[in-house]
């Protein structure tokens with residue numbers, strides 16, 4: 001079928017207003033607010049108190065306008081932030097003004113709140129403009145009006161409360177978003193409140209101020225609540241899960257902030273607040289993790305056994321150090337160079353979702369994540385997962401591994417700007433399974449360092465990577481019950497003896513029976529796990545990482 005051309009945007013209002021003492025043609029249509037200079041600067045400039053003016057047109061998409069307000073006279077010019085004396089002639093004719101706040105893109109995927117103040121000759125015209133813009137904003141029904149905010153005061157460098165109060169709350173209030181704020185008093189406070197107490201019907205979304213651990217609490221609360229309300233048993237690993245309807249916003253205030261960084265492109269609280277205000281929506285995959293018939297946890301970023309599990313175990317004892325704990329524990333774990341034996345079985349994804357080694361990175365509006373794939377979504381009425389998922393051929397790999405990592409998304413973060421799996425997708429229903437086999441310390445270091453530069457971290461003979469829908473792991477020395485307890489007292493004299501030495505002399509390279517799984521920064525209580533990716537189970541107030549070109553040229557120009 002032929003594609004119908006889009007109708008041109010409807011013209012709503014057009015007037016000559018003044019901007020920085022210059023006359024501009026200002027236009028509002030259903031898509032853009034624009035202002036364009038129509039008069040050239042008077043030749044005589046002596047005694048002129050105005051700064052230089054950039055000539056040209058300015059366009060702001062309506063969907064990126066944050067708010068509009070009538071501006072009080074005799075107040076600082078909001079364009080420059082400085083007080084300006086208004087000359088008599090201009091003051092007489094332009095006593096009325098309104099200010100539009102809008103999103104401006106700066107460097108490194110950051111958004112800022114910018115303002116333009118437009119002066120009108122009379123109040124009626126001014127109010128007409130304010131009303132016309134407000135009417136357009138009211139049509140943007142995807143924008144949240146009432147949010148439930150959880151703040152972890154102890155995440156990252158303990159700045160969560162301050163970040164929210166100083167950087168985020170003023171933006172929400174300017175956008176007329178009302179909030180109920182809960183500062184958590186203990187670990188799992190937010191999770192339990194969401195699961196059993198919160199009146200979710202009142203809200204258009206939930207905001208999490210903290211790091212990946214805090215975000216994990218929020219998704220556990222929301223997903224469990226949604227399954228509970230729909231009668232879905234989370235212990236049943238075959239049962240499809242019901243997607244959560246509320247969107248989640250992340251205000252980064254943690255140590256890694258990988259989920260925020262990988263969905264927005266930066267870990268900047270103002271940028272995140274603005275993505276919430278404009279009502280962005282980014283679906284995201286979630287892995288469910290089971291041990292036999294028991295549900296353990298959900299994961300959206302890293303599930304790591306071996307290296308990342310050991311880094312986390314060690315770093316938990318150093319929480320007081322703040323974000324630096326990961327660097328210290330990272331070096332210590334690297335030096336210990338432990339490998340683990342076990343069996344990985346996995347169900348590969350269909351080829352149409354690409355491969356972990358293609359260069360198709362997941363970006364805003366990603367085609368792969370939008371692919372209508374038969375086995376991506378499981379309908380609510382189905383008794384169990386779709387046939388294609390169960391029919392596929394499982395692959396089995398046995399070996400000695402330094403690390404086994406599963407990344408549901410890239411896991412980009414400030415430590416590793418391209419992430420653990422640079423081409424993993426946020427919402428394609430798959431995870432990338434990365435197997436790092438036993439190799440020399442030098443080779444492992446080369447592999448790790450490639451996470452921080454442009455080189456391909458998968459281009460080593462000891463690294464394999466697969467795109468999967470499900471996987472299972474069984475450690476070689478499997479125990480049936482409480483594995484972590486048994487680890488402590490494990491085995492025959494010889495193994496126990498060497499385990500003891502390894503703990504005390506971490507520079508030696510040897511095999512311990514088990515590592516632990518690092519699940520988004522939490523330790524799992526079992527090494528033997530079954531994992532399934534649930535396509536687009538949750539939604540964030542984000543849009544994925546925008547292409548750099550959107551930032552290099554003014555967005556509005558490229559959109560016209």
Ligand SMILES: Nc1ncnc2c1ncn2[C@@H]1O[C@H](COP(=O)(O)OP(=O)(O)OP(=O)(O)O)[C@@H](O)[C@H]1O
Nearest residue numbers: 155156184185186210211212213214254255256257
């Ligand atoms: N009031 C509280 N007191 C103690 N712990 C809390 C409180 N609120 C939340 N937590 C817990 O703190 C843990 C860490 O929080 P958070 O993820 O915000 O920071 P982080 O660990 O420094 O960052 P990241 O997860 O990005 O590495 C979370 O697992 C969360 O359950």
Ligand SMILES: CCCCCCCCCCCCC/C=C/[C@@H](O)[C@H](CO)NC(=O)CCCCC
Nearest residue numbers: 212256258301302326330411416448451520521
């Ligand atoms: C010796 C040189 C080492 C250089 C290695 C650089 C590699 C960095 C890759 C970082 C991948 C982060 C994945 C995200 C994991 C989060 O869910 C989790 C909770 O916040 N963070 C960690 O486990 C914290 C993990 C921190 C690991 C260092």
Ligand SMILES: [Ca+2]
Nearest residue numbers: 285408425430
């Ligand atoms: Ca994915």
